[in-house]
Amino acid sequence: xxxxxxxxxxxxxxxxxxxxxxxxxxxxxxxxxxxxxxxxxxxxxxxxxxxxxxxxxxxxxxxxxxxxxxxxxxxxxxxxxxxxxxxxxxxxxxxxxxxxxxxxxxxxxxxxxxxxxxxxxxxxxxxxxxxxxxxxxxxxxxxxxxxxxxxxxxxxxxxxxxxxxxxxxxxxxxxxxxxxxxxxxxxxxxxxxxxxxxxxxxxxxxxxxxxxxxxxxxxxxxxxxxxxxxxxxxxxxxxxxxxxxxxxxxxxxxxxxxxxxxxxxxxxxxxxxxxxxxxxxxxxxxxxxxxxxxxxxxxxxxxxxxxxxxxxxxxxxxxxxxxxxxxxxxxxxxxxxxxxxxxxxxxxxxxxxxxxxxxxxxxxxxxxxxxxxxxxxxxxxxxxxxxxxxxxxxxxxxxxxxxxxxxxxxxxxxxxxxxxxxxxxxxxxxxxxxxxxxxxxxxxxxxxxxxxxxxxxxxxxxxxxxxxxxxxxxxxxxxxxxxxxxxxxxxxxxxxxxxxxxxxxxxxxxxxxxxxx
Amino acid sequence: xxxxxxxxxxxxxxxxxxxxxxxxxxxxxxxxxxxxxxxxxxxxxxxxxxxxxxxxxxxxxxxxxxxxxxxxxxxxxxxxxxxxxxxxxxxxxxxxxxxxxxxxxxxxxxxxxxxxxxxxxxxxxxxxxxxxxxxxxxxxxxxxxxxxxxxxxxxxxxxxxxxxxxxxxxxxxxxxxxxxxxxxxxxxxxxxxxxxxxxxxxxxxxxxxxxxxxxxxxxxxxxxxxxxxxxxxxxxxxxxxxxxxxxxxxxxxxxxxxxxxxxxxxxxxxxxxxxxxxxxxxxxxxxxxxxxxxxxxxxxxxxxxxxxxxxx
Numbered sequence: 001x002x003x004x005x006x007x008x009x010x011x012x013x014x015x016x017x018x019x020x021x022x023x024x025x026x027x028x029x030x031x032x033x034x035x036x037x038x039x040x041x042x043x044x045x046x047x048x049x050x051x052x053x054x055x056x057x058x059x060x061x062x063x064x065x066x067x068x069x070x071x072x073x074x075x076x077x078x079x080x081x082x083x084x085x086x087x088x089x090x091x092x093x094x095x096x097x098x099x100x101x102x103x104x105x106x107x108x109x110x111x112x113x114x115x116x117x118x119x120x121x122x123x124x125x126x127x128x129x130x131x132x133x134x135x136x137x138x139x140x141x142x143x144x145x146x147x148x149x150x151x152x153x154x155x156x157x158x159x160x161x162x163x164x165x166x167x168x169x170x171x172x173x174x175x176x177x178x179x180x181x182x183x184x185x186x187x188x189x190x191x192x193x194x195x196x197x198x199x200x201x202x203x204x205x206x207x208x209x210x211x212x213x214x215x216x217x218x219x220x221x222x223x224x225x226x227x228x229x230x231x232x233x234x235x236x237x238x239x240x241x242x243x244x245x246x247x248x249x250x251x252x253x254x255x256x257x258x259x260x261x262x263x264x265x266x267x268x269x270x271x272x273x274x275x276x277x278x279x280x281x282x283x284x285x286x287x288x289x290x291x292x293x294x295x296x297x298x299x300x301x302x303x304x305x306x307x308x309x310x311x312x313x314x315x316x317x318x319x320x321x322x323x324x325x326x327x328x329x330x331x332x333x334x335x336x337x338x339x340x341x342x343x344x345x346x347x348x349x350x351x352x353x354x355x356x357x358x359x360x361x362x363x364x365x366x367x368x369x370x371x372x373x374x375x376x377x378x379x380x381x382x383x384x385x386x387x388x389x390x391x392x393x394x395x396x397x398x399x400x401x402x403x404x405x406x407x408x409x410x411x412x413x414x415x416x417x418x419x420x421x422x423x424x425x426x427x428x429x430x431x432x433x434x435x436x437x438x439x440x441x442x443x444x445x446x447x448x449x450x451x452x453x454x455x456x457x458x459x460x461x462x463x464x465x466x467x468x469x470x471x472x473x474x475x476x477x478x479x480x481x482x483x484x485x486x487x488x489x490x491x492x493x494x495x496x497x498x499x500x501x502x503x504x505x506x507x508x509x510x511x512x513x514x515x516x517x
Numbered sequence: 518x519x520x521x522x523x524x525x526x527x528x529x530x531x532x533x534x535x536x537x538x539x540x541x542x543x544x545x546x547x548x549x550x551x552x553x554x555x556x557x558x559x560x561x562x563x564x565x566x567x568x569x570x571x572x573x574x575x576x577x578x579x580x581x582x583x584x585x586x587x588x589x590x591x592x593x594x595x596x597x598x599x600x601x602x603x604x605x606x607x608x609x610x611x612x613x614x615x616x617x618x619x620x621x622x623x624x625x626x627x628x629x630x631x632x633x634x635x636x637x638x639x640x641x642x643x644x645x646x647x648x649x650x651x652x653x654x655x656x657x658x659x660x661x662x663x664x665x666x667x668x669x670x671x672x673x674x675x676x677x678x679x680x681x682x683x684x685x686x687x688x689x690x691x692x693x694x695x696x697x698x699x700x701x702x703x704x705x706x707x708x709x710x711x712x713x714x715x716x717x718x719x720x721x722x723x724x725x726x727x728x729x730x731x732x733x734x735x736x737x738x739x740x741x742x743x744x745x746x747x748x749x750x751x752x753x754x755x756x757x758x759x760x761x762x763x764x765x766x767x768x769x770x771x772x773x774x775x776x777x778x779x780x781x782x783x784x785x786x787x788x789x790x791x792x793x794x795x796x797x798x799x800x801x802x803x804x805x806x807x808x809x810x811x812x813x814x815x816x817x818x819x820x821x822x823x824x825x826x827x828x829x
Contacts, residue, residue: 153635153719160716174642175806264720266712267802272546338709339802346805498639499806502717 002032004063004072009377009453010228012445015466018075020058023084026076030061033072034090038063039358039371041071041453041462042479043096045104048078050196050466050474054125056080057104060477062451062464066376071451085111092358095483101129115140118185118516137185138167145171145178153498157186164512172498180493180501182486187516195476199226199300199444208295211480211514216242216249216294217456218478218514221463224379225452226300229444229467237427238302238434239380240418244315245285245294245303247411250457252281254362254404254411255326257509261401262333264503265342273329280322287315302434309424316419323412330405343398347492347504350395359488361459361481362407363508365391366399373455381418395492400507444471456481458511480514519776523598526784528590531747532556532740534791538707541795556743563736571729573633581628582730582737588621589744596751597672599758599779606672611659614671615652618704618748621741622648629726636718640725643806647710647722650813651703657820658693658700662756664827665689675755689823694756696819699812701749701790705742708798710809720806746794747787754786 003025005018021029042062047055056078063072076083085108087094097108099117105126108114114129119137122128130140138157145152151172157165165186171179191210195203207222208215220242227234234242259274282292289297289305296304307315333339349359354367364371372389374382390406392399426432444467452463459481468474489508493501536553543550552558570578594604595614603610626644629637662674665686703710706723718725727738804812 151635151638153639155719160718175639262802264715264717265802266708266715266798268542268546268799272548336800336802338804341808342802342805497806499720501719 002029002072004029004033004074006070006072009071009451010224010379012229012448012450015447015449018073018449020075020077022077026059026074027084027086029074030063030086031089033063036065037067038065038072040092040096041460042464042477043093044464044477045100045106046466046475050468053123057106059083059100060464062462066371069377073449073451079106082107082109084109087111091356095487105129116185118188120188120190138183140183142169142181143171143179149173150178166512170498175497175499177493177496177498180490182490184512184515187513189517191517192476192478196473198472204299210478210517211511212293213253214249214456214458214511214514216246216298217454217461219298220246221452221454221461223298223300224454225450225463225465228450228452229448229465232301234302235432236381237422237432240422241288241303241307241427242298243381243418244415245288245297247415248281248285249294250411251408252278253457254408255281257506258330258333258401258404260506261397261503262339264506265339267333267336267339270329270333273325277322277326277329284315284318287311299434304434306428306430306433307422307424308428312419312422312424316416319412319415326408340398342503343401344396346397346500347496347507348394348396349488349492353491354395354488357488357491358484360484362400362403363485363488364459365389366403367395368393373453373460377453385414385417387414397503397507446471458482459485478517480511482510482515485510486515519601519773519780520604523601523780524593524604527593527747530784531743532560534746534750534787535743537788537791538795538798541792542799545799556739560736560740563739564733566732568732568734571632574631578628578631581624582734584624585621586737586741588617588624589741589748592617592748593744595671596748597675597755598751598783599755600776601780602672606670608669611669611671611674615655619648619652625726632729634729636725636728640722643722644726647703647809647813650810651700654696654813654817654820655700657817657824658696661689661693661820661823661827664824675758689826690756692819692823694753696816697753697756699816701753702794702797703813704749705746707794709801709804710812712803746791750787750790751783753790754783757786
């Protein structure tokens with residue numbers, strides 16, 4: 001009997017129903033769940049009581065059971081100063097425990113790789129476990145290979161291309177990479193610290209800009225959390241439109257990624273085609289809601305914009321035409337022998353490593369893990385659709401590119417399928433689509449917890465919301481898929497070529513600001 | 518006169534080659550692309566700026582661009598253009614030619630190492646490794662023409678006049694030309710060997726070595742790059758005897774008109790090479806870095822095969 005609460009994502013539960021475990025029990029329960037093929041979705045600390053930021057801490061964990069379609073929620077009794085680290089037994093926790101240590105000044109005892117994550121400013125009233133020297137972002141002790149043949153290459157945080165800032169430290173032997181250490185935190189804005197309180201229109205705006213390319217993913221996860229806590233159910237038309245927008249976001253990003261992968265090996269035709277076609281998908285988002293990134297589309301209780309008969313037909317027609325073009329552009333890439341020679345066997349991440357690290361999204365599926373929130377934890381209109389999870393076993397750049405290609409086809413099918421069930425008369429009725437305006441936020445259940453899971457285009461997005469006794473948000477935890485996957489990139493580079501790093505990096509295409517929050 | 522004209526054309530027209538490549542790539546991608554004279558505009562812009570030097574660099578870094586450019590200009594003086602003889606020629610000048618290219622590369626590598634940057638060190642190491650494989654292939658390729666013509670000077674090595682019956686040497690010429698085209702892509706850091714347009718500093722070879730140069734120094738290097746393309750493409754055109762096509766029928770070697778026509782064909786050949794480089798870049802991906810020795814080995818094999826054919 002595992003002392004944890006099993007629940008469906010999207011159902012609110014009173015916090016009192018979740019058993020409070022002491023340190024040993026907490027560790028045993030986590031390991032027992034991991035032994036049943038559950039993986040970590042979120043691990044975080046929250047003060048107890050929630051309103052007292054300087055109070056004692058409870059550790060909360062959310063483990064996802066993909067096979068059963070449920071999540072297990074655990075919490076510890078209040079701890080003081082330190083807690084038992086489980087990283088050496090469950091490597092997928094390593095970054096979560098470092099995050100807790102850094103945010104709350106508690107020491108994970110026995111953590112094998114205790115280093116800062118985001119270098120946030122210290123919380124008043126809490127000491128830093130890293131001492132006072134961690135003032136500037138990126139200042140920490142990096143792992144070093146020594147010896148006359150080893151050399152170190154430092155890249156970033158300022159890069160040659162227009163990309164987000166991050167620091168990469170390579171330990172190399174000639175052209176071979178012995179180890180890569182990734183140090184982020186340059187984009188830390190303090191999102192989670194800004195969220196407690198009563199949700200308002202700005203909360204949604206904050207969520208939509210959490211990672212700019214995942215507007216729909218994070219916006220939807222937040223709205224579902226609010227709906228779950230306030231007992232609202234959006235109408236089916238709104239759910240269909242949400243699916244359409246989420247899949248359009250996936251289409252635009254996957255198409256852009258495939259183009260960029262071609263660009264990184266210097267193969268210009270696919271780069272040029274996909275650059276334009278990504279814009280076509282973004283324009284379809286704009287066709288629905290006026291924003292190419294889907295800003296303002298999803299809101300608690302429904303969607304902000306409808307879709308009339310005329311635009312539905314236009315959407316369907318342009319979607320099919322763009323898919324045909326994308327297929328052509330990708331076929332050119334597959335037919336290019338020189339590109340394929342670069343893609344195959346580059347940046348291999350084994351299934352074992354991917355499992356141990358708790359990878360999510362296309363990167364996990366490219367290493368043979370059948371994980372897809374849309375399939376395993378279907379919500380909204382996904383409950384009505386049946387589809388297989390596209391996976392590959394190679395775990396290399398080629399596999400990650402192929403999974404994206406397969407998902408592009410699948411997304412178009414999902415959209416067309418969902419649109420065929422859309423009643424245009426109902427879908428253009430604003431009162432029906434968004435019963436509640438963003439200006440009048442919902443009343444939330446008190447002392448409750450809810451877990452919200454969405455499959456963003458990068459992978460699983462997990463939001464956990466804890467409400468206080470007054471029905472305000474007491475603690476809001478955001479886990480971007482990048483938080484799980486960054487270390488996967490570091491492992492994929494081991495024994496690889498340093499000149500293949502940009503290609504590997506692009507094949508994961510992780511978010512810096514989603515990680516840094 | 519034709520000799521001076523050749524040097525003048527090379528010095529003036531070489532940046533145009535970079536413009537042609539960029540234009541071809543843009544057109545292949547469905548874009549208009551920059552104007553053909555963009556490299557000239559870049560050069561003017563860079564020469565008008567002042568250079569910035571990092572504190573870790575020494576005179577080696579400052580001397581680098583001058584050495585690179587000087588080596589290539591002198592190499593150009595040794596290069597004939599079809600029937601038009603080189604400005605300077607003497608027995609054995611082909612060795613000087615090869616080693617002037619080497620000297621230019623040496624200056625580039627030293628300047629890169631002088632910055633002490635990990636990136637530039639990587640670029641320098643890659644450049645030196647490639648050069649070690651490229652030089653033998655070039656020398657063997659030239660040896661074919663030495664053997665065929667019995668001359669150790671670039672000016673009298675090439676051309677139909679220097680050969681035995683023309684038909685017999687065609688396979689050798691084709692083989693050496695193929696090897697030289699590969700070497701041209703390597704020497705000029707083009708796809709599939711290097712990507713001159715990438716921003717990914719970890720994958721670069723040539724571009725990463727000039728990261729720290731700025732202003733006139735960078736202008737010198739850009740011009741040197743254009744000149745190198747001209748010189749290597751010129752060698753390629755000589756191997757194909759492009760400049761000879763006009764003057765094969767009985768005209769005296771000294772005839773100005775035949776010389777000029779030959780020079781025109783030679784220059785046209787060089788422009789076509791730029792076009793070909795643009796086309797290759799538009800439809801090929803870069804090779805993985807650790808595969809580059811293989812493509813250089815294939816260039817070496819082609820040259821050697823040509824030599825064996827000759828000795829047969």
